[in-house]
Amino acid sequence: MGLISGQQYIDRINNLHPEIWIDGEQAKGKLSEHPSLNGIMKSKANLYDLQLKVEKLDKMSFKLENGERAGMAFFPPKTKEDLEKRRLAFQEWAKSTGGLLGRSPDYLNTILMTFTQAAELFKSQDPKFCENMRNLYERATREDLSFTHTFVHPQVNRGRYYFELSDDPVAAHIKEKTNDGLIIKGARLLATQGGLTDELIVFPQGGVGESCMANGFSLPANTPGLRFIARESFDYGKSNFDHPLGSRFDELDSVIVFDDVLVPWENVFFYESKQLSGQVYSQTSFFPQTVHQVVSRCIIKTEFILGTIQLMIHTINIGDYDLVQDKVADVIIALEAMKAFVLSSEIQAKPDRWGTMTPAREPLHAALCYYAKIYPTFSEIIQNLGASGLVTIPNEKDFHSPIRGDLDDYLQAANANAEDRVKIFRLAWDLSMSAFGTRQSLYEQYFFGGPLSLAKRLYAGYYRDPQIEWVKDFLSIKDIEPGS
Numbered sequence: 001m002g003l004i005s006g007q008q009y010i011d012r013i014n015n016l017h018p019e020i021w022i023d024g025e026q027a028k029g030k031l032s033e034h035p036s037l038n039g040i041m042k043s044k045a046n047l048y049d050l051q052l053k054v055e056k057l058d059k060m061s062f063k064l065e066n067g068e069r070a071g072m073a074f075f076p077p078k079t080k081e082d083l084e085k086r087r088l089a090f091q092e093w094a095k096s097t098g099g100l101l102g103r104s105p106d107y108l109n110t111i112l113m114t115f116t117q118a119a120e121l122f123k124s125q126d127p128k129f130c131e132n133m134r135n136l137y138e139r140a141t142r143e144d145l146s147f148t149h150t151f152v153h154p155q156v157n158r159g160r161y162y163f164e165l166s167d168d169p170v171a172a173h174i175k176e177k178t179n180d181g182l183i184i185k186g187a188r189l190l191a192t193q194g195g196l197t198d199e200l201i202v203f204p205q206g207g208v209g210e211s212c213m214a215n216g217f218s219l220p221a222n223t224p225g226l227r228f229i230a231r232e233s234f235d236y237g238k239s240n241f242d243h244p245l246g247s248r249f250d251e252l253d254s255v256i257v258f259d260d261v262l263v264p265w266e267n268v269f270f271y272e273s274k275q276l277s278g279q280v281y282s283q284t285s286f287f288p289q290t291v292h293q294v295v296s297r298c299i300i301k302t303e304f305i306l307g308t309i310q311l312m313i314h315t316i317n318i319g320d321y322d323l324v325q326d327k328v329a330d331v332i333i334a335l336e337a338m339k340a341f342v343l344s345s346e347i348q349a350k351p352d353r354w355g356t357m358t359p360a361r362e363p364l365h366a367a368l369c370y371y372a373k374i375y376p377t378f379s380e381i382i383q384n385l386g387a388s389g390l391v392t393i394p395n396e397k398d399f400h401s402p403i404r405g406d407l408d409d410y411l412q413a414a415n416a417n418a419e420d421r422v423k424i425f426r427l428a429w430d431l432s433m434s435a436f437g438t439r440q441s442l443y444e445q446y447f448f449g450g451p452l453s454l455a456k457r458l459y460a461g462y463y464r465d466p467q468i469e470w471v472k473d474f475l476s477i478k479d480i481e482p483g484s
């Protein structure tokens with residue numbers, strides 16, 4: 001089959017009937033017609049259509065051995081040029097969503113590619129598990145599958161010394177092992193786009209937790225007993241004019257419940273293995289390959305934000321003020337820094353132990369930490385510059401009502417008519433103040449672990465002996481051993 005169209009994606013998800021709960025009701029019928037889901041499904045469908053465009057085919061996909069094409073995120077990079085190709089494909093997709101879809105399919109497809117390249121790792125428990133990973137990758141590339149994932153235990157008790165030792169833990173765990181597979185019970189966080197993808201990938205929280213929770217497997221989204229409990233949608237059924245972003249790109253986030261779910265052995269990559277739970281991150285290129293996709297997307301997102309801010313400035317003619325220029329300079333610095341991080345990671349790339357060309361981890365880790373800190377300031381900047389403009393935003397209906405004349409007269413701006421001005425400021429509002437916009441801020445801070453844990457890991461992992469030795473030499477100090 002190879003690459004699918006947007007309609008094929010929609011038909012496939014409509015035929016799956018995964019168990020999604022929204023607003024106290026199970027979503028029934030065609031999900032693409034559900035008021036909370038149709039916007040995001042349409043946006044995802046556009047991504048699939050984009051990669052099928054004849055003029056984009058070579059940029060967005062590569063040829064499989066059987067001659068069919070698969071999305072570029074599945075492409076295992078062997079050279080630095082391959083990394084660049086991957087980046088350009090990520091960014092092409094990101095451009096059609098303003099970089100606002102954190103979980104465009106290339107995110108999980110990259111993760112699947114990376115784990116598959118290192119599939120030998122899973123042989124240590126059972127050679128079949130290595131094959132299971134490879135089979136999933138092969139099926140995913142041939143059928144252009146999309147995935148959601150869960151890597152985190154529920155937020156019950158994050159106390160330093162808390163371990164979930166109960167006989168019936170909240171966190172998803174093996175309840176039973178049978179001839180057919182594992183029976184999983186409990187909950188996990190947090191499937192963004194839960195139920196809107198073909199399958200779910202479950203991996204442990206980096207070696208943390210009891211061995212009954214140390215499992216890696218995949219499941220079709222409609223597996224019996226698998227339940228996605230979605231948050232309230234931020235697509236409030238408003239028009240693209242009223243909620244330009246929420247109406248298109250709200251990905252939903254779901255708690256996943258495993259209600260005695262059978263995971264067939266063919267879907268298992270490892271189980272009850274604390275060792276593999278750690279190795280799956282430490283011995284694979286999961287981190288650099290995934291963050292390479294993330295940073296590529298964030299560059300496009302920053303460009304989208306910069307464009308929006310500059311349009312606001314032009315509309316109400318505030319570009320002459322020092323404060324305004326200073327704030328825009330901050331966004332430009334962020335944009336250029338992110339571009340530099342990703343290029344640096346590609347220039348310093350090296351093959352990993354599995355032969356996959358791997359972007360350098362350090363610049364990408366620094367980018368992730370930096371963006372988690374800087375992103376919330378973009379919202380502040382928009383609010384600083386927009387001021388009352390962010391709340392003088394009548395909606396589409398107002399523009400089609402008897403007060404239209406008032407709006408045209410009194411909401412006109414130096415360089416835009418009333419309607420265009422409101423369009424621009426509604427976009428700025430949806431980026432920075434709406435439920436959709438604030439969730440974006442939360443997402444960029446937390447989707448990969450949170451600013452503090454990212455910084456802690458950078459501190460722990462960054463090799464800096466040469467710098468210490470240099471300063472010691474400079475001061476003629478011999479006795480201090482670098483510690484923690």
Ligand SMILES: Cc1cc2nc3c(=O)[nH]c(=O)nc-3n(C[C@H](O)[C@H](O)[C@H](O)COP(=O)(O)OP(=O)(O)OC[C@H]3O[C@@H](n4cnc5c(N)ncnc54)[C@H](O)[C@@H]3O)c2cc1C
Pocket residue numbers: 103149150151152154155158160189190191192193253439442443446447448449450452453
């Ligand atoms: C919008 C959004 C989308 C997401 N999508 C996905 C997804 O698709 N798939 C997925 O698997 N995950 C997803 N996540 C989950 C994400 O991986 C977690 O939010 C992240 O790992 C942080 O974990 P937590 O939310 O449980 O926060 P917690 O770990 O509970 O942290 C809460 C606070 O406590 C502090 N804290 C907790 N433990 C410690 C500690 N040991 N030391 C110091 N401080 C501590 C933290 O710094 C933080 O301030 C998503 C998150 C968000 C917000």
